[in-house]
Amino acid sequence: MAYEIKFEALAAPTRRAVFEKLRAGPMAVNALAEGLPVSRPAISQHLKVLKDAGLVSERRDGVKRIYSLDTQGISELRDYFDRFWDEALEAYQRSLEASDA
Amino acid sequence: MAYEIKFEALAAPTRRAVFEKLRAGPMAVNALAEGLPVSRPAISQHLKVLKDAGLVSERRDGVKRIYSLDTQGISELRDYFDRFWDEALEAYQRSLEASDA
DNA sequence: CATATAGGTAAGTCATGGCTTACGAAATAA
DNA sequence: TTATTTCGTAAGCCATGACTTACCTATATG
Numbered sequence: 001m002a003y004e005i006k007f008e009a010l011a012a013p014t015r016r017a018v019f020e021k022l023r024a025g026p027m028a029v030n031a032l033a034e035g036l037p038v039s040r041p042a043i044s045q046h047l048k049v050l051k052d053a054g055l056v057s058e059r060r061d062g063v064k065r066i067y068s069l070d071t072q073g074i075s076e077l078r079d080y081f082d083r084f085w086d087e088a089l090e091a092y093q094r095s096l097e098a099s100d101a
Numbered sequence: 102m103a104y105e106i107k108f109e110a111l112a113a114p115t116r117r118a119v120f121e122k123l124r125a126g127p128m129a130v131n132a133l134a135e136g137l138p139v140s141r142p143a144i145s146q147h148l149k150v151l152k153d154a155g156l157v158s159e160r161r162d163g164v165k166r167i168y169s170l171d172t173q174g175i176s177e178l179r180d181y182f183d184r185f186w187d188e189a190l191e192a193y194q195r196s197l198e199a200s201d202a
Numbered sequence: 203c204a205t206a207t208a209g210g211t212a213a214g215t216c217a218t219g220g221c222t223t224a225c226g227a228a229a230t231a232a
Numbered sequence: 233t234t235a236t237t238t239c240g241t242a243a244g245c246c247a248t249g250a251c252t253t254a255c256c257t258a259t260a261t262g
Contacts, residue, residue: 011112025192044240063229063238069189078182085179088170091126130209145210164208164259
C-alpha cells in the first residue's frame with residue numbers, strides 16, 4: 001500500500017541520486033549535497049519527499065541530521081516487484097494455454 | 102541500467118493503473134482504457150512510455166494491438182530492489198559496528 | 203467500393219513539481 | 233553573548249508532462 005508515493009519519490013533523477021548515495025551508509029545533508037549539481041535546499045526538499053515515502057529515515061546528531069536508508073520501506077518495493085513478476089509469469093502462462101489449439 | 106526510464110514510467114498514477122491492469126493478462130487498448138478516467142489517446146500515450154521503458158510489449162492482431170507485461174523488464178526492477186535491499190542491510194550493519202564502543 | 207472499428211500522432215492547454223534565493227531556527231564555538 | 237555551522241521552510245520561476253480534441257492510417261466488413 002502507498003506504492004504511489006514511493007514510485008513518485010524515485011522518479012526524479014537527482015532525488016534517486018540522493019537515495020543511491022545513501023547506499024554507502026548514513027550521511028548528513030551537506031555530505032549528500034556534495035557533488036550533486038543542485039543547491040543544498042533542493043537536497044533538503046528531496047529528503048523530505050524520500051522520508052514521507054518511507055524510503056529514508058532521519059536521526060539528529062547535534063546540529064546535523066543523519067539520513068539513512070529505510071530497509072522496511074525498501075523491502076516493500078522489493079516485495080511489490082517480486083509479486084508483480086510472479087503474476088506476470090502466470091499471466092504469460094495463461095495466455096499461452098489460451099492460444100493452444 | 103536505464104532504471105531511470107522505468108521509474109519515471111511507473112510514477113504517473115494512471116500509467117501505473119494501466120500497467121497493473123495488465124496483470125490480468127494481455128489486453129487491447131480499448132479494454133485497457135475502459136474504466137479509467139482518461140481518454141483513449143491518453144492511454145495510447147501511456148502505453149508508448151511503458152513500452153519504451155521495456156515494461157510492456159506489443160503484438161498486432163488484425164486491427165487490434167495486444168499489450169502484455171514484459172517479464173524481462175520487470176525482472177530488472179525486481180533485481181534492482183533485491184540488490185538495493187541487501188546493500189541497505191549491509192550499510193546498516195556497518196553503521197552499527199562503527200558505533201560500537 | 204464505402205463504412206466501421208481500432209488505435210496511433212499532432213498540437214495546444216494547464217497544473218505539477220523541481221529548482222532557485224532569501225530567510226529563520228537550533229545547536230556548537232569563541 | 234555573538235558568531236558560525238547545519239539545516240529546514242517560504243515564495244516564486246519555469247520547464248516538464250499529463251491531459252484534451254482533432255486528425256490520420258490501417259484493417260476488417262457490408
